[in-house]
Amino acid sequence: MKAEYDIVVIGFGKAGKTLAAKFSKAGKSVALVEKDENMYGGTCINVGCIPSKRLITDASKSPNGEFEKKAQYYKEAVAEKKKLTAALRKANYDKIAGAGVDIIDGMATFKDVHHIIVSTKDKNVEIEAKKFIINTGSLTVIPDIEGVNSKGIYTSESIMNLDKLPKKLTIVGGGYIGLEFASMYADFGSKVTIVQDSDVFLPREDDDIAKSIREVLESKGVEIVTGARVTKLEEGKLYYEVAKESKTLDSDVILLAVGRRPNTDGLGCENAGVKLTDRGAVETDEHLKTSANNIWAAGDVCGKLQFTYISLDDSRIIYDEIMGEDKRTTENRGAFSYSVFINPPFARVGMSEKDAKLAGVEYKVLSLSANAIPKAKVLRKTDGMLKALVTSDGTVLGAALFCEESYEMINFIKLAMDHGIKAKDIANFIFTHPTMSESLNDLFIM
Numbered sequence: 264m265k266a267e268y269d270i271v272v273i274g275f276g277k278a279g280k281t282l283a284a285k286f287s288k289a290g291k292s293v294a295l296v297e298k299d300e301n302m303y304g305g306t307c308i309n310v311g312c313i314p315s316k317r318l319i320t321d322a323s324k325s326p327n328g329e330f331e332k333k334a335q336y337y338k339e340a341v342a343e344k345k346k347l348t349a350a351l352r353k354a355n356y357d358k359i360a361g362a363g364v365d366i367i368d369g370m371a372t373f374k375d376v377h378h379i380i381v382s383t384k385d386k387n388v389e390i391e392a393k394k395f396i397i398n399t400g401s402l403t404v405i406p407d408i409e410g411v412n413s414k415g416i417y418t419s420e421s422i423m424n425l426d427k428l429p430k431k432l433t434i435v436g437g438g439y440i441g442l443e444f445a446s447m448y449a450d451f452g453s454k455v456t457i458v459q460d461s462d463v464f465l466p467r468e469d470d471d472i473a474k475s476i477r478e479v480l481e482s483k484g485v486e487i488v489t490g491a492r493v494t495k496l497e498e499g500k501l502y503y504e505v506a507k508e509s510k511t512l513d514s515d516v517i518l519l520a521v522g523r524r525p526n527t528d529g530l531g532c533e534n535a536g537v538k539l540t541d542r543g544a545v546e547t548d549e550h551l552k553t554s555a556n557n558i559w560a561a562g563d564v565c566g567k568l569q570f571t572y573i574s575l576d577d578s579r580i581i582y583d584e585i586m587g588e589d590k591r592t593t594e595n596r597g598a599f600s601y602s603v604f605i606n607p608p609f610a611r612v613g614m615s616e617k618d619a620k621l622a623g624v625e626y627k628v629l630s631l632s633a634n635a636i637p638k639a640k641v642l643r644k645t646d647g648m649l650k651a652l653v654t655s656d657g658t659v660l661g662a663a664l665f666c667e668e669s670y671e672m673i674n675f676i677k678l679a680m681d682h683g684i685k686a687k688d689i690a691n692f693i694f695t696h697p698t699m700s701e702s703l704n705d706l707f708i709m
Contacts (some may be wrong), residue, residue: 267392274397276306277305280305296369306511321450330428333451341424369384394558396559415499419519453619482646491505561574599677602669613659629650639666649663
């Protein structure tokens with residue numbers, strides 16, 4: 264460990280580790296500071312995308328039969344998940360260390376704009392750097408509810424280490440994280456109830472899409488309670504009010520899934536002149552530079568789009584400004600797509616009907632039932648629907664795909680949108696057969 268570096272990255276997330284390796288290979292002296300050795304590689308690898316999607320995949324193969332049989336299968340799936348994350352954690356550490364980056368275990372706190380104090384297990388170390396990258400990610404929001412620290416209450420991170428399958432699972436929050444866990448645990452064999460405070464299920468999505476997703480979840484036995492205010496939690500019980508009526512819900516396990524917040528705790532941003540937003544996120548410009556001229560921020564800590572691939576693109580923007588042509592910005596990366604890994608998965612890019620109406624944009628709706636797709640019949644997964652918005656000249660405004668393999672298909676549509684490919688071009692594109700993607704031939708017929 265040296266006392267001075269060209270660049271210090273705080274946080275081992277996607278953007279941070281990518282930038283650390285690239286800067287080091289470019290000849291810069293680089294250190295990466297990570298406060299938790301169980302988070303090498305970042306949220307995605309350890310407590311986010313990878314472990315949850317591994318469990319979701321295993322859940323879709325859960326055996327039929329008695330609950331005890333399902334519970335044993337679940338226990339084995341969790342054990343395999345732990346092996347996977349441990350292997351990825353080591354691989355990430357070895358890759359970054361092998362790139363010549365000094366990895367420092369400890370909590371970083373800014374002393375001033377050019378210095379941080381790193382609290383390690385043994386001592387406090389002062390480190391100087393010309394430039395800093397903040398990539399500390401996000402934390403689960405813990406709601407202010409009586410009894411929130413009771414036994415049997417989990418977050419999206421901690422529940423993935425629970426090796427006993429709950430017979431009854433209650434999820435507080437009807438957002439995308441909550442839906443993924445609801446679908447997964449229902450597939451594993453749990454009786455799942457979602458309790459959300461909003462009166463509207465999936466308010467960000469169009470009504471027809473939300474209705475289709477809700478119907479599929481309910482067909483798995485998932486109960487969805489809207490307009491519910493949770494008043495108290497305790498082991499095995501959740502208390503809530505709906506239309507001023509008090510109710511109680513028994514549950515083996517309660518999952519808190521009400522969102523995530525930027526992780527700036529203990530960073531001492533004020534000591535370096537780094538401004539935070541009202542929500543506690545690091546404030547950045549379109550180049551992801553903070554209010555301090557030598558400090559940038561990337562990923563969830565910026566309080567914007569909480570996706571691993573956005574964090575990766577953030578790294579491209581920062582690297583381009585420091586080492587490249589300074590052309591990439593958050594404003595010119597085009598439409599972004601996202602996927603929700605329920606079963607079947609849901610993916611969207613660009614405008615919804617709600618967005619188009621709000622913006623006063625004229626549009627035409629194109630739609631297709633997943634049941635009409637030959638590959639869906641082959642897979643025996645025909646639930647869902649596909650929907651696209653186009654202008655009169657065929658410009659693609661957006662799409663929502665609720666069907667098997669939608670998480671792959673949506674990338675093709677984003678590429679089409681980014682490069683001005685029209686609906687007729689997609690309708691006439693030659694896809695391989697039988698595939699889910701060839702359904703876009705039919706979807707984009709105007």
